Amino acid sequence: MTYQHITIPESGTKISVESDRMHVPDNPILGYIEGDGIGPDITRASLRIWDAAVERAYGGRRKVHWCELYMGEKAAGIYGGDFFPAETLDAIRDLTVSIKGPLTTPVGGGFRSLNVSLRQEMDLYACVRPVRYYTGIPSPLRHPEEVDIVIFRENTEDVYSGIEFESGTEANRKLAAFLRDEMGADFFLDAGLAIKPISPFGSRRLIRKAIQYAIDNNRASVTLVHKGNIMKYTEGAFRSWGYALAKEEFREQIVTEDELWDEYGGTMPEGKILIKDRIADIMFQLLQLRPGEFDVLATNNPNGDYLSDALAAEVGGIGIAPGANMADHVAVFEATHGTAPKYANLDKVNPSSLTLSGVMMLEYIGWNEAAELINRAFPQVMEDRTVTYDFARLMDNATTLSTSQFADALISKINRL
């Protein structure tokens, strides 16, 4: 593939996918998009941290060959006003694994969010958010160390799919008349209308990914989170399709909660994964009071959106929460916060959300030793209370570091492990 403005480093080798398996060379080319606002600051710092961890873990035997890709304001400057260049999407597919900083959604003119466009164009159907506690981070919970949960949120369906009909429009009147006259539906005049599509295909591929993740990472349970008691044919169906899929495709590896009680007297058989479900509203309570009971969650789009931020707040907030959007193999890891424009180019903000998204990325390509070094160094920096301004204001006697100084502190811990 040839590109107009993207330079694929000749020193590296692309990740390949054959027979549904990803092959990662020792010199993989990974894509990065620095993003807008604070994006360049946090990307610069994180690239240094990831490279230091890889060098420390493998002593030169393995090395990432970074390839810059463009999206957002930087892309507009290079591609004559195009914020969302087609060749960047081609490169994301071509390289398989990429990481991105936050992107501004330009205001006005019906401009769609670049993040939403990226998810839809690339069919990145699973939003994956691991939420875990690092010692030393301020938390409102009494036992934040119990939080170690990975959320798989469906990314393409549900009321977020944008099938909406504004009150007072012709399209709205047509649909309302059809629903009233032909389907017997009853609702207030001039109500805005939105469609909530949830399909077996969309639900099953998301739940399959969550269960496979639980198997690959020795997790104890997968919980299907839904509001199926009220929305029976959408979220209720998500639950039913989830149990059916678990039994069809993972019969040897799973036990459902009913089977646990009916067949095993409440004692989990060794080496099996428990498949259970909970209603979304009670999940918000359970995740505060008994987070230790949950492991992997698979849930619909809006539920996952709310739960991700609520859970992140228990262990330091979205400033450090990592995330990724994934298709079957193609994955784009990303900082979960926005561009915080007032702090752009001040070398001030916390790079941790992006840095820890990179930890997920290293784990995704199987470079667990490098990921583990960052995971071990991170709490040490927190315990020293050498942190960026956002954490310093939550801690007593903290030393406030700039973004680049925070990266230096983390790298120096990595090099001493």
Ligand code: NAP
């Ligand atoms: P934001 O950029 O996330 O910033 C809100 C506040 O969160 C900041 O003012 C700052 O709080 C804190 N914050 C965010 N990132 C931080 C970091 N790395 N370190 C320390 N503090 C951090 O949200 P926004 O102002 O609502 O959105 C700004 C732009 O970002 C919008 O154009 C929006 O569309 C875009 N956005 C992009 C993404 C994405 O690309 N994934 C996600 C969300 C929003 P204090 O002021 O209290 O210090």
